Amino acid sequence: MLSTVPSTTPLTESAVLAAIAPEGGRPGGGTDASDTAVRIMLAAADAFAANGFPATTTRDIASRAGLSPAGVYVHFASKEILLFELSRRGHARARDLLVEASRDAATATEALRAIIGGFSRWHAEHHQLGRIVQFEFRHLSEDHQVEVLGLRKEIDHVVADVLSDGVASGEFEVDDVRTTALALLSMAIDVARWYVPGARRTPEAIEAEYGELAVRLVRRTG
């Protein structure tokens, strides 16, 4: 809810793990990572989510990972690289979920419900990682911003394509596909800003409600 203080509860490891874990050679996936590197990434995600990137110290990351400060630098050359790895993996994982959900749907209506509902749920379940990838973007280096932007554009296109399909099939009525896609993504992304675990809305309820709102927004006038 807009009027809720974001939680600073530590991540359960599994919550972020599902979104950054080694990706097993999937196309477009990233490189593998050692157990210690993964542990450091989870610790960094925890710290970045709780305090934001600039306010997070390498000592904090190291101690959460059970290492000395110097131990982190064996696996990651800088704090910024850690942010980049989390951003890249998080974006790639979210994109993969959207692409799969869109491909599995029989109609544009079902596809839209699935991708917006799913994307909203992802930003609830992975709200810590969601905040990092959406709100710490500016702290990436220029090169890394460009790379992450490529992934964001892919996400934009999945949504825009579903809207175009629905317009073509006569299921949807949309004034401007790109503006509508942007607004739908905003709805889902903003979940990461206001979501608190254990509050009134569960991720499953958010998925159902936001999927339905998306369909309402584009349905034809009778």
Add this chain to the structure above:
Amino acid sequence: MLSTVPSTTPLTESAVLAAIAPEGGRPGGGTDASDTAVRIMLAAADAFAANGFPATTTRDIASRAGLSPAGVYVHFASKEILLFELSRRGHARARDLLVEASRDAATATEALRAIIGGFSRWHAEHHQLGRIVQFEFRHLSEDHQVEVLGLRKEIDHVVADVLSDGVASGEFEVDDVRTTALALLSMAIDVARWYVPGARRTPEAIEAEYGELAVRLVRRTG
């Protein structure tokens, strides 16, 4: 657009000034501020928007305001107080705009178009201040978070009341008023995250498009 690098262009002073300037005794408004205090607030807004609160140094704020670091502390006891003043004034101003727009409308449909369009436009025109109030919230002290939350709740209520009015009058069809209000606010708030001045969408176009999307989301099925 989701896929756009946020600008780091310095604020024109007037852009933020309209949203934080001394409020002339309006009910609910804040206390007055000296010229120098306003200049420091504008400098801080510029710096916070460009780099985020924790990454902004008091030296940066001071030099943007044409002062020595020590000169800032005559007017503000801490960096956090500066963030709070910007947050409080920004929230209060946005709330006032919503309340006025809602009061001036003849029907719930017109009210919804006006408040969501206006709120979206506000987050474009004042996107720097918008980013500060929406995304630096966690860096406020606990007491100050509580105070800002009060203003946020007022904003929530303006939207929820308009939706309830429209349901009562038969103009709207809404499954869950609070969820729909939240989603509409998310659409508008997220504008501050992706908006870049000079891009394809103007604040005026955003106002028209998002106002229309809001009405589409709640209109009755024929």
Add this chain to the structure above:
DNA sequence: GTCTATATCCTGATAGAC
């Protein structure tokens, strides 16, 4: 590959002259 120790620099905030 992890540690202890540290280099080098920067931080928010304050003291006290004017």
Add this chain to the structure above:
DNA sequence: GTCTATCAGGATATAGAC
């Protein structure tokens, strides 16, 4: 009310032993 000078602590990252 603004300045210069500075305190006391913390930042990222590295050097070198093991």
